[in-house]
Amino acid sequence: MEFDLFTFIAQLINFAILVFLLNKFLFGRVKAAMDEREKKIAAGIEAAQKAGAEAEESARRAAEELANLESRRQEMLDAAKKEARDEALRIKEASRKEDEEQKKKWHLAFAAEQDDYFRKLKVHSGRFAWMVSEKMLRELSGAQIGEKAAEIFARKVEELGEKEASGFAAAANRSQKPLVILSSFPVDSGQKNRIALLMKEKVGCKNGVEFRQDADMEFGIEASAEGYRISWGGKDYTEAMQDEVLGVFKNDKGQGGYDE
Amino acid sequence: MEINPDNMELFAIGALKINATIFYTWIVMAVLVSASAVITSKLSTGKKVPRWQSVLETFVTFISGQTKEVTGRNPWDFVPFLGTLALFILACNVMEVVPLYHPPTSSFSTTAALAVAVFFAVPFFGITQKGLWNHLKSYFQPSPIMLPFHVISELSRTVSLAVRLFGNMMSESLMIAVFLSVVPLFIPLVMQGFGLIIGIVQAYIFFTLASVYIGSSVSVHGE
Numbered sequence: 033m034e035f036d037l038f039t040f041i042a043q044l045i046n047f048a049i050l051v052f053l054l055n056k057f058l059f060g061r062v063k064a065a066m067d068e069r070e071k072k073i074a075a076g077i078e079a080a081q082k083a084g085a086e087a088e089e090s091a092r093r094a095a096e097e098l099a100n101l102e103s104r105r106q107e108m109l110d111a112a113k114k115e116a117r118d119e120a121l122r123i124k125e126a127s128r129k130e131d132e133e134q135k136k137k138w139h140l141a142f143a144a145e146q147d148d149y150f151r152k153l154k155v156h157s158g159r160f161a162w163m164v165s166e167k168m169l170r171e172l173s174g175a176q177i178g179e180k181a182a183e184i185f186a187r188k189v190e191e192l193g194e195k196e197a198s199g200f201a202a203a204a205n206r207s208q209k210p211l212v213i214l215s216s217f218p219v220d221s222g223q224k225n226r227i228a229l230l231m232k233e234k235v236g237c238k239n240g241v242e243f244r245q246d247a248d249m250e251f252g253i254e255a256s257a258e259g260y261r262i263s264w265g266g267k268d269y270t271e272a273m274q275d276e277v278l279g280v281f282k283n284d285k286g287q288g289g290y291d292e
Numbered sequence: 293m294e295i296n297p298d299n300m301e302l303f304a305i306g307a308l309k310i311n312a313t314i315f316y317t318w319i320v321m322a323v324l325v326s327a328s329a330v331i332t333s334k335l336s337t338g339k340k341v342p343r344w345q346s347v348l349e350t351f352v353t354f355i356s357g358q359t360k361e362v363t364g365r366n367p368w369d370f371v372p373f374l375g376t377l378a379l380f381i382l383a384c385n386v387m388e389v390v391p392l393y394h395p396p397t398s399s400f401s402t403t404a405a406l407a408v409a410v411f412f413a414v415p416f417f418g419i420t421q422k423g424l425w426n427h428l429k430s431y432f433q434p435s436p437i438m439l440p441f442h443v444i445s446e447l448s449r450t451v452s453l454a455v456r457l458f459g460n461m462m463s464e465s466l467m468i469a470v471f472l473s474v475v476p477l478f479i480p481l482v483m484q485g486f487g488l489i490i491g492i493v494q495a496y497i498f499f500t501l502a503s504v505y506i507g508s509s510v511s512v513h514g515e
Contacts, residue, residue, distance in 0.1 A: 033458065036298040036401045042314050043396070043405035050321050050380055055372035058328035058379075062352045063368060065335035065345075072337060 151248075153277070154270040158250035161266055162216065165251075182215075182223035185253045185264045189230045192262070201236035203258035210242040215253040216265070219243055231255070296462075297394040298401055313399040320383045320396065351379070358500070363507035365421065370506055373413055377406065378499035385461065385491025389484055395491075398461040400454065407454035410502045411446065418509035427509065453501060460494045 166177040192200070204211045211231060213219075219227075228241040241255075252265015297312035304310060331344045341349070355375040359367035384397040396402040418427040431442045464487045471480045 033400050033455075034296055034298060035404065036311075036313075036399075038308075039298050039311060039313050039399060039401035040405050040408075043317060043399075043402045044409060046314070046317050046321060047376070047380065047405060047409055050324065051373055051376040053321070053325045054328060054376045054379065057325055057332055058348065059352060059372045059375055061328075061332035061335055062345075062348055063371075065332075065337050066349060066352075068337040 150274050150277075154250050154267075154274065155248060157273060158216070158252075158266045158270050161269065162251035178215075178217040178219065179223065181217065181251075181253055181264060182219050182227065185262070186223065186227050186230055188262055188264060189227065189234060192235065196260075197235045200257060200260040200262065201238075203260045204235075204237045205239060206258065208239060210240040211237045211255055211257060212242050212244055213253065213255045214244050214246045214249055216246060216249040216251045217253075218245055219253070296399060297396065298399050300394065312394045313396045313402055316387075316394055317384075317396045317402065319393075320380065320387060323387075324379060324383055351375075355499075359503050359507075362500070362503040363510055365510060369421070370417060370503070373417075374499060374503050374506070377410070377502055378495055381406070381457065381498050382492060382495040385495055386488060388465075388487055388491060395461055395465065397457055397491075397494075398465045400458045400462075403454040403458040403461075406457070406498070407450045410453060410505060411450040413502070414446070414505050414509045417506050421510040430509070449501075449505065453498065457494055457498055460490055464490055 162177065169175050169177050169180070213227065224241075224243050227243075231237045231241050250266055250270055252263060252267060254261060254263030254265065256263075297316065300312035301309050302312055302315050328348070331342075331348055334342075335345055336342060352371070352375065355378060356367040356371050359370050359374055363370060381397055384395045384402075387393050388395045415427060418430070422430075431439050464483075468480055468483050468487060471483050
């Protein structure tokens with residue numbers, strides 16, 4: 033175990049130099065690098081914590097927003113349900129009203145059809161009755177029914193009261209046109225002249241008389257002016273027949289048929 | 293056969309005769325400083341760390357961790373001294389595997405110099421950390437009677453530090469030399485392996501004891 037003082041001192045100096053150099057080139061630099069990395073990691077952790085806090089805040093806000101949206105959705109749903117109920121009631125009411133309107137229309141249409149039916153029935157049955165009567169009258173007495181009808185009409189004109197005749201004449205003269213006499217059959221010229229004369233002298237019609245044959249008319253003959261009417265025909269018979277027909281479709285209490 | 297590198301004069305610089313101890317110490321210093329300078333010239337502070345930087349950081353972290361455990365204080369005040377001590381002894385011992393190399397730690401002059409460095413470092417750190425008065429007071433703790441014992445303790449542990457490292461490294465060198473002369477094949481190789489382990493262990497022991505001595509000097513009585 034030899035000891036060399038020179039070597040001892042040299043090694044002390046060498047070691048001191050080595051401490052200085054390694055402190056400069058190794059420990060100082062490594063410590064600085066590690067501190068820098070630690071700072072970065074700390075900054076990263078801080079940023080991550082901040083991001084985490086922000087994420088939590090965002091999640092909380094999102095949850096609140098979701099709750100608000102859920103509340104709004106429920107409100108909208110309730111409103112929509114209420115609106116749907118109201119709409120359903122409105123549609124139902126509208127439908128009911130429409131049904132009633134339609135029912136009314138149907139009733140009106142049916143009534144119009146009924147009137148048209150009875151008008152045609154009257155015309156056809158009147159004509160039929162006219163033909164039957166004309167044939168029977170011709171075969172039984174050799175007379176023409178048209179002549180008899182015109183004769184009865186002329187007699188009714190002759191038998192008019194003074195008051196009725198003046199009222200009829202006033203109404204007929206106000207129109208400034210000839211008085212129209214409608215008939216369901218052709219009136220011969222003799223009867224025409226007789227009736228025209230009666231209308232002029234007995235009743236007082238100043239504008240003359242015009243005879244027309246009406247194909248749609250029930251059997252008979254009539255003269256009318258502003259509500260006044262002189263007539264003879266089968267109208268009373270056909271109206272009685274109409275009542276009879278309507279009575280067929282009704283029950284014992286008088287319900288049903290064409291009146292419903 | 294000469295096994296004391298102090299007696300191997302390699303060259304002279306003027307009147308100064310440079311022996312193997314000083315020369316190989318310079319070699320070790322040059323290797324350590326240049327390697328440190330090269331590796332730490334481009335230190336990464338990012339996530340990706342180069343391999344050699346990782347080795348250095350592992351070593352430095354180990355030294356600072358051990359120092360902190362022993363001293364209980366901020367280790368970076370002591371790391372340059374203790375780290376250099378550990379690294380120098382480790383390098384001196386490990387480089388023994390290089391042919392023709394004579395470890396400076398097999399010279400008593402070197403181990404004595406290192407032990408004396410520790411001897412002076414203990415009061416230096418004690419005074420800088422606690423103050424002169426507190427440091428001096430510690431020699432009289434727990435009783436003034438303890439002063440001579442403290443002084444003897446300081447001296448004896450310095451001597452023991454020097455002798456322990458010198459004895460281990462010198463004996464290892466001597467054993468290798470003996471085996472080389474007796475059984476030149478295979479056995480010296482095994483002994484070299486053992487020598488590496490012994491060298492690493494001795495470096496760790498020297499570093500640990502030095503940190504314990506410094507730790508005891510910087511700690512306040514009763515801590």
